[in-house]
Amino acid sequence: MKTMRYVLPLIFMLVATACGSTATPAAIPTVVLSANPAAVNTVSASGQVVPVQKVQLSFPLTGIAKTVDVKDGDMVTAGQTLATLEPSILEAQVKENQAEVEAAQTQVDYLKRLGTSQENLDSAQADVDKAQALLDSAKATLAEATLTAPFAGTIAEVDLSPAETVLPGQVVIAMGDLTKFQIETTDLSERDAPNVKVGQTASVVVHALNKTFTGKVSDVARISTTVGGDVVYKVTIQLDSQPQGLLWGMTTDVTIQTGS
Amino acid sequence: MKHFSWIMVPVLAILFTGCATAPTPTEVAAPAASATPDHSFISSNGIVFASANVLPSRSSQMGFAITGPVKEVDVTEGDPVKAGQTLIVLDTPDRSLSVKSAKAAVRGAQDELDLRNYPYKWYYHSGHPIYLKPNLEIRQQAMAQLDSANAALDMAQANLNEGTLTAPYDGTVVTVNVVPGQTVQPNEVVAVIGELNRLQIETTDLSEREIAHVKTGQPAVVHIKALNQDFNGKVIAIAPKATKYNSDWVFKVTIVLDQQPPEMTWGMSADIQIQTNP
Numbered sequence: 001m002k003t004m005r006y007v008l009p010l011i012f013m014l015v016a017t018a019c020g021s022t023a024t025p026a027a028i029p030t031v032v033l034s035a036n037p038a039a040v041n042t043v044s045a046s047g048q049v050v051p052v053q054k055v056q057l058s059f060p061l062t063g064i065a066k067t068v069d070v071k072d073g074d075m076v077t078a079g080q081t082l083a084t085l086e087p088s089i090l091e092a093q094v095k096e097n098q099a100e101v102e103a104a105q106t107q108v109d110y111l112k113r114l115g116t117s118q119e120n121l122d123s124a125q126a127d128v129d130k131a132q133a134l135l136d137s138a139k140a141t142l143a144e145a146t147l148t149a150p151f152a153g154t155i156a157e158v159d160l161s162p163a164e165t166v167l168p169g170q171v172v173i174a175m176g177d178l179t180k181f182q183i184e185t186t187d188l189s190e191r192d193a194p195n196v197k198v199g200q201t202a203s204v205v206v207h208a209l210n211k212t213f214t215g216k217v218s219d220v221a222r223i224s225t226t227v228g229g230d231v232v233y234k235v236t237i238q239l240d241s242q243p244q245g246l247l248w249g250m251t252t253d254v255t256i257q258t259g260s
Numbered sequence: 261m262k263h264f265s266w267i268m269v270p271v272l273a274i275l276f277t278g279c280a281t282a283p284t285p286t287e288v289a290a291p292a293a294s295a296t297p298d299h300s301f302i303s304s305n306g307i308v309f310a311s312a313n314v315l316p317s318r319s320s321q322m323g324f325a326i327t328g329p330v331k332e333v334d335v336t337e338g339d340p341v342k343a344g345q346t347l348i349v350l351d352t353p354d355r356s357l358s359v360k361s362a363k364a365a366v367r368g369a370q371d372e373l374d375l376r377n378y379p380y381k382w383y384y385h386s387g388h389p390i391y392l393k394p395n396l397e398i399r400q401q402a403m404a405q406l407d408s409a410n411a412a413l414d415m416a417q418a419n420l421n422e423g424t425l426t427a428p429y430d431g432t433v434v435t436v437n438v439v440p441g442q443t444v445q446p447n448e449v450v451a452v453i454g455e456l457n458r459l460q461i462e463t464t465d466l467s468e469r470e471i472a473h474v475k476t477g478q479p480a481v482v483h484i485k486a487l488n489q490d491f492n493g494k495v496i497a498i499a500p501k502a503t504k505y506n507s508d509w510v511f512k513v514t515i516v517l518d519q520q521p522p523e524m525t526w527g528m529s530a531d532i533q534i535q536t537n538p
Contacts, residue, residue, distance in 0.1 A: 048509075062446070064325050064422075072512075073500055086325075088418035095411035103404035110397035156501035161320035162428030165447045178500060208468040249502020249509050250468045 041259030043196055045188035047237065049206065049250040051176030053151055058169050059085060060144050065164050070173070072158060076149040082173055083160055085145040094142055097135035104128040153177040156248060181246045183215065183237040185254055186227065193233040195258040196220050202237045205253040206246065215239040217256060299508065300466045306536045308474055310466040312482070312515070314528040318429065319454035326422050328352050329443045330450075337436055341427040341453065348438065348450055350423035359420050362413040369409040373402040425450065432456040434526065454526060461493065461515040461530055464505060471511040473536040474498060480515045483531045484524055493517040495534060 063085035070082050104127040111124050153175045160172040183204050188196070200217045219236035226232070237254060300310035331351035335341060376399045379391035393399065427433075435452045444450055461482050466474070478495045499512040515532060517524075 062325065064323075066428075071497075073497055088421065089415060092411050092414035092418050095414060096408060099404050099408035099411055102407060103401060106397050106400040106404060109400075110395070113397070154500050156499070161318060163320045163322040163425070163453070165323040165325060167447065174501065176501075208472045245472055247468070247471060247502065247511065248500055249511070250471075251509055 041257060043188065043192040043256045043258050045185040045192070045235070045254050045256075047183040047185040047204065047235075047252040047254040049181050049246050049248060049252060050184050051153070051178055051248060052180040052182050053153065054156075054174070054176035054248075055150055056171045057082065057147055057150075057173045057175065058171050059083075059147060059166050060168050061085060061141070062167055063145060063165070065160050065162050065166060065172075068158060068160050068162055070155045070158060072155055074155045075153075076155060076175065077152050078149055080149045081146055082149055082155070082175075083147045085166065087142060087145045090138070090142040090145055093138045094135065097131065097138045100131040101128065101135050104131045147173065149175065151177060176248060178248065180242060181248070182218070182239060183252055183254060185232075185235045185237075187230065187232050188235050188254075190224060190231040190233060192258075193220065193224075193235075196233075196235055196256055197258070200256050200258060202254055202256040204237060204239065205255075206243075206250055207252065208247070208250045209243070209245050211243065213239055213241070213243055300463070300470050300510075302470045302473060302536070306473065308466065308470045308534040308536055310463045310470070310513070310532055310534075312461045312463045312530040312532045314459050314484070314524055314526060314530060315462050316431075316454035316456055316526055317458040317460050318431070319434070319452060319526075320428055321449040322347075322425055322428075322451050322453060323447055323449055324350060324422065324425060324444050325446050326350070326352075327443065327445055328423060330438050330440050333436060333438065333440055335433045335436065335451075337433055339433045341431060341433055343427055343429045345427045346424055347427055347433065347453075348425040348436075350444065352420065352423040355416070355420040355423060358416040359413070362409070362416040366406070366409040366413050369402070369406040373399070373406050376402040427453060429453075429455070456526060457520070459517075459520055459524055459526065460496070461517070461532060463510070463513045463515075463532060465508065465510055466513050467508045467510050468502060471498065471513075474511075474513055474534055475536070478534050478536055480532055480534045482515060482517060483533075484521070484528055485530060486528045487521065487523055489521070491517045491519075491521060 066084045066086045068083045070076060076082065104124070108121070108124045108128055111121050154177070155173060155175050156178075157174040158172070160166065166172060183202075196217060198217050198220060202215050202217060204213045204215055205211070206213065215237040217235060218238035221234040224231045224233050235254075235256070237256075300308065302308045328350035330348060332349045333347075334349070335345075335347050341347065376394050379393050382390045382392045384390050431453045432455075433451060434454050434456070436450070437448075438444055438450045461480075474495060476495050476498060480493050480495055482491045482493050483489070484491065493515045495513055496516050497514040502509040502511050504510075513534070515534075
């Protein structure tokens with residue numbers, strides 16, 4: 001019984017060794033820092049593919065969504081309507097202010113025809129100006145009930161459906177210009193950040209495409225962010241060319257050449 | 261002792277068999293259509309496997325912009341509704357009265373304008389009657405007041421309409437969260453509507469490793485777990501932006517079935533296979 005307890009592991013080991021020798025094990029890569037002088041002058045980090053131009057859109061008003069005119073993946077032009085809030089109250093406000101402008105203007109015309117003191121006329125004119133200002137304000141508020149694309153691009157996320165309530169600042173649509181991508185690092189440590197300078201060359205491995213691209217550092221964040229307790233700086237890499245197949249959010253490994 | 265020697269035989273047999281097949285352990289990993297992989301993957305022949313959910317092509321978490329007590333709930337869960345159909349009405353007597361008084365104000369302003377437009381007689385010294393209208397400004401003033409009253413009526417009507425929830429599009433009422441008498445707050449979801457006749461399949465865990473292979477139009481097989489049945493469909497959309505799912509970055513891929521099975525409902529989970537071009 002007791003001997004068996006020792007024999008059993010031995011047999012297993014033998015079998016396992018036998019297996020291992022036939023399966024041609026892959027060599028575990030060993031990293032010897034001092035033997036590779038290039039490694040000393042590089043900074044590595046993870047990164048993500050993001051559009052150069054991107055925006056998260058929200059309404060500056062509280063309201064009920066009336067129309068949502070786009071869906072994920074739609075191409076839009078600058079100024080195109082993306083979504084609207086129920087405008088009837090705001091439209092009525094514009095009409096009301098319009099009527100007030102008319103009334104005030106009539107008073108001015110009347111006084112002019114009658115001929116009155118300059119003070120009376122100035123006062124009536126001031127009423128017109130005030131009514132006009134209120135009208136302009138009401139028109140501006142009405143315009144805020146329509147969300148338009150600030151630039152040409154592709155709708156990436158729509159988080160709104162008709163009849164849903166929205167709050168000011170609540171992100172309802174995200175969009176970006178998906179013809180131009182760049183890489184933003186997510187975990188470049190504060191220890192490495194001082195060595196990274198704008199203009200340094202970088203290589204970018206895009207995991208999803210299993211390809212390596214070259215680029216240059218175009219920006220180093222001036223303020224840090226924290227990721228899981230680490231202080232990190234966002235470094236932006238501009239790609240030398242725009243490869244096919246990049247998608248917003250793909251992960252990358254970035255290696256920046258910091259020294260010569 | 262004897263007991264052990266019996267056990268050793270099958271143990272060794274298994275181990276040696278393991279050796280023989282060790283270089284090609286594909287049989288173990290080969291997924292059946294109904295297998296539930298814990299993340300998406302692509303097979304050597306270009307089939308992408310992922311998990312998915314059944315969702316309506318469009319749904320709305322509806323709410324009111326105002327606070328008030330519910331007066332009537334005109335629908336129950338499961339009701340098919342048409343765009344514009346009244347679903348829930350709040351009790352807003354003040355807003356109803358405002359509309360009434362605004363209507364009266366419009367009538368008053370209209371009468372005033374009619375009066376101002378009415379020509380009155382002016383007897384000239386020769387005795388011939390001459391008809392005159394009031395000053396232009398007086399009439400313009402009355403017109404502006406009528407415009408103003410009409411705008412105020414629009415406003416009152418729009419305010420009243422805030423207390424009525426209507427269906428934004430043709431669909432099915434999926435949930436109703438309020439009963440008459442209950443007070444609702446702005447931003448509270450009072451009912452959910454969805455286009456249940458247009459259900460689609462949306463992947464939850466299709467990662468960036470597979471997304472490069474997936475294109476719209478590719479055929480897909482969808483296994484609906486609850487029905488234990490496979491359905492044919494095709495990819496109609498790929499999310500342009502990745503979202504975080506557990507520790508992975510995933511892209512939502514949308515599939516529509518060639519024919520929607522009547523038993524399929526919102527929220528069912530599915531395993532999907534997309535035939536990509538390797």
